[in-house]
Amino acid sequence: xxxxxxxxxxxxxxxxxxxxxxxxxxxxxxxxxxxxxxxxxxxxxxxxxxxxxxxxxxxxxxxxxxxxxxxxxxxxxxxxxxxxxxxxxxxxxxxxxxxxxxxxxxxxxxxxxxxxxxxxxxxxxxxxxxxxxxxxxxxxxxxxxxxxxxxxxxxxxxxxxxxxxxxxxxxxxxxxxxxxxxxxxxxxxxxxxxxxxxxxxxxxxxxxxxxxxxxxxxxxxxxxxxxxxxxxxxxxxxxxxxxxxxxxxxxxxxxxxxxxxxxxxxxxxxxxxxxxxxxxxxxxxxxxxxxxxxxxx
Amino acid sequence: xxxxxxxxxxxxxxxxxxxxxxxxxxxxxxxxxxxxxxxxxxxxxxxxxxxxxxxxxxxxxxxxxxxxxxxxxxxxxxxxxxxxxxxxxxxxxxxxxxxxxxxxxxxxxxxxxxxxxxxxxxxxxxxxxxxxxxxxxxxxxxxxxxxxxxxxxxxxxxxxxxxxxxxxxxxxxxxxxxxxxxxxxxxxxxxxxxxxxxxxxxxxxxxxxxxxxxxxxxxxxxxxxxxxxxxxxxxxxxxxxxxxxxxxxxxxxxxxxxxxxxxxxxxxxxxxxxxxxxxxxxxxxxxxxxxx
Numbered sequence: 001x002x003x004x005x006x007x008x009x010x011x012x013x014x015x016x017x018x019x020x021x022x023x024x025x026x027x028x029x030x031x032x033x034x035x036x037x038x039x040x041x042x043x044x045x046x047x048x049x050x051x052x053x054x055x056x057x058x059x060x061x062x063x064x065x066x067x068x069x070x071x072x073x074x075x076x077x078x079x080x081x082x083x084x085x086x087x088x089x090x091x092x093x094x095x096x097x098x099x100x101x102x103x104x105x106x107x108x109x110x111x112x113x114x115x116x117x118x119x120x121x122x123x124x125x126x127x128x129x130x131x132x133x134x135x136x137x138x139x140x141x142x143x144x145x146x147x148x149x150x151x152x153x154x155x156x157x158x159x160x161x162x163x164x165x166x167x168x169x170x171x172x173x174x175x176x177x178x179x180x181x182x183x184x185x186x187x188x189x190x191x192x193x194x195x196x197x198x199x200x201x202x203x204x205x206x207x208x209x210x211x212x213x214x215x216x217x218x219x220x221x222x223x224x225x226x227x228x229x230x231x232x233x234x235x236x237x238x239x240x241x242x243x244x245x246x247x248x249x250x251x252x253x254x255x256x257x258x259x260x261x262x263x264x265x266x267x268x269x270x271x272x273x274x275x276x277x278x279x280x281x282x283x284x285x286x287x288x289x290x291x292x293x294x295x296x297x
Numbered sequence: 298x299x300x301x302x303x304x305x306x307x308x309x310x311x312x313x314x315x316x317x318x319x320x321x322x323x324x325x326x327x328x329x330x331x332x333x334x335x336x337x338x339x340x341x342x343x344x345x346x347x348x349x350x351x352x353x354x355x356x357x358x359x360x361x362x363x364x365x366x367x368x369x370x371x372x373x374x375x376x377x378x379x380x381x382x383x384x385x386x387x388x389x390x391x392x393x394x395x396x397x398x399x400x401x402x403x404x405x406x407x408x409x410x411x412x413x414x415x416x417x418x419x420x421x422x423x424x425x426x427x428x429x430x431x432x433x434x435x436x437x438x439x440x441x442x443x444x445x446x447x448x449x450x451x452x453x454x455x456x457x458x459x460x461x462x463x464x465x466x467x468x469x470x471x472x473x474x475x476x477x478x479x480x481x482x483x484x485x486x487x488x489x490x491x492x493x494x495x496x497x498x499x500x501x502x503x504x505x506x507x508x509x510x511x512x513x514x515x516x517x518x519x520x521x522x523x524x525x526x527x528x529x530x531x532x533x534x535x536x537x538x539x540x541x542x543x544x545x546x547x548x549x550x551x552x553x554x555x556x557x558x559x560x561x562x563x564x565x566x567x568x569x570x571x572x573x574x575x576x577x578x579x580x581x582x583x584x585x586x587x588x589x
Contacts, residue, residue: 010414016492017413021421024406027462032428035439042438049445095335098328105333106315111575112336115343117582118567120521122539123560126546127346130553136358137553139345143360174339176582183583221586232432235523235539242547256434256524263438264528276435283432 042273049267060274069250070258070275077231077255079162080169081286084230088170088177089222095174096181097207110182117175121168125239128168129155132240155240158251165252169236173229177222184218185211220294224287231283232256255279343564349557357554371558375545381562383534384541391453391537392519395460399515400508402462407470408496412482422471428464437528444529451532460519466511469585473507474500510581520567538563 043060047053064070099109116124131139132154141151154164188211196206212219234256237246245261246253255275263272320326349357350371352364375381410422440459449455477500485499501508526537536544542563546556571578 013413013492014415017409017415017418020405020409020492020496024402024425024462025421027402028425028428031440031459031461032431032436032464033424035436035443036428036431038439038442039435095332098332102320102325102329102332103316104318104320104325104329107575108315109332109336110579111571112340114579114582115340115568115571118517118571118578119343120539120542120560120563120567122521122523122542123346123563124342126542126556126560127342130349130557131342131345133553139360142358146360168342171339171342176586179579179583180586183587218587225586228432232434234434238523238527239543239546242543259434259437260524260528263441269438269442273438276432276438279432280430280435284430287430 039273039276042270043277045270045273047269049269053270056270060271063271064274064278069253072250073246073253073255073258076162076251076253077233077282080166080230080233080254081227083163084166084170084233085223085227088173088226089219091170092174092177092222093181096178096185097211099178100182100185110179113178114175116172119172121172121235122239124168124172125236128164128236129240132164156248158248161241161248161252165237165240166230166233169230169233173226177226180218180222181215184215187218188214216294220291223294224290227286227290228283231279231286234260255282343568346557346560346564349554350561352554354552354554371554372562375555375558375562378545380533380536380541380545381538381559384536384538385562385566387453387535388520388538391456392516394453395457395519396512396516398457398461399463399466400512403466403511404470404501404504404508405496406462406467407472408474408500410467411471411474412477412479412500425464425467429468433459433525437525440525441528449529451530451535453535455529456526456535456537459525460515460522463515466515469511470504470507473504477503506581507584509577510585513578513581514585517567 042053044056044058045053046056046059095113099106099113102109130137133141134151134153135141135145138154140154144150144152153160155161192210192214193206196210201209231254233254237252237254237257238260241247241252246257256279259272259275259279262268262275320329344362348362348364351367351369353366353368353370356365406425410418410425436459444450444455449458481499481503482495485495490499521539522537523539523543526540527543530536530540533541533544542559545559549555549559
């Protein structure tokens, strides 16, 4: 009898569990899994939103392989990653490391550094776009000319445009990275530092031998997290190049923007779907490679 | 990192004591001065945006931060347009509903996967977790096709449906429910509460810091979301603030003081919320970030 009643409670709980999960399971199947499969299927089809979907085999991928714009975009996307991740992590670590050792007005400084993280990318893209304008409009060029330095072409130069578009993205992400780094620094037991200090070890050695190795989980997380962010950059590029999307001469066009244009300007849904599959693969491979490299060391 | 460690380090982050006594040690003075200069540079874009929004066009491109003749005319002009208020309301309603839904369901699913033992539990957990690997951009085309098919284009529902539940939140809440002792739940069960009541009135109050951290994250994500609202809406009356701001800025083209006013209107609400809830927000972001 005892056994029976226990079983019955178990069963009841199982019923509750499935009741709790019923709506979420429906959601995940319809809004996540079905669309994932559909995007993959669509990448082997042709469709212009109006007619019927027709099979295209590997045509979309073949076309992508032979498309010089795609290779340009592929390069750009990796440039955002290669510049963005190291620069933002180094800056945020240096700030977090020093902020952690500062007590005078600590809360105020921390709040100021964190503030940009809460801004809307779209709004800030327009602010930076204004800064980048030539004299007499743009702030940066006005400052440069007031100290007698020549003008810099930011957004209308094929070589400067990409870093210029990337800058607000790095700037907005720093606050988050600093907070995560500081929390990671706080998680290191004080006793390690005390022991090192008793042994008379220099600050530099403490940083290299204690702080950085113990901070590895935090670093791994931030590398993977921020890399995914830079590979998916869109808002800033879209808003800073509205007069010539992804320009000049596609020099700022990232993969997500190419997807957007292929799908919603050219209505080549199948071709756009093939690009999303490439994006998915890139994100997956980059994350796995980073985890492998960083975990092993 | 374990839960207690994460909470401890998030708390330690907040406990870093602030003093109002300037440092004496030269190294500390240099460190503080450099950090302060860095902080000033960090907020400069926001400061210049606010400053420009209160300047007349003829003063707009001068380098002074405090406007010589401060004016609210830009704000009056932009708000008189009427669309900004509409976009603001749209963004607010959408962000609030999405946040409530995501926090509710993520906590429910996280709790179920954490505290119930049943066949298929692990499979469901892995399935939900695997969706984290799929970028939103890949789902956008099928979502658009669904919206087209079901008539969800230009509706609140169309903007909201992709975010009603999140795998990240589910994972986060599952981790935090691990810290709730089973004895508490068992005691409630003996008291005759049903499973929903146990979750809602016993387990949920024990994880409120995690719930608020998750809510902050999801709200911010929805408030600043751009690409999906841009795609799913064509009717200006349904634009969210970021999409509306893009349209508005393109229209103004060279009237930078008006563009800055629009940008300021999109930013000021979050600044106010941040100033009020600063500690909770930073702590919440640290907690959610360390978990993810």
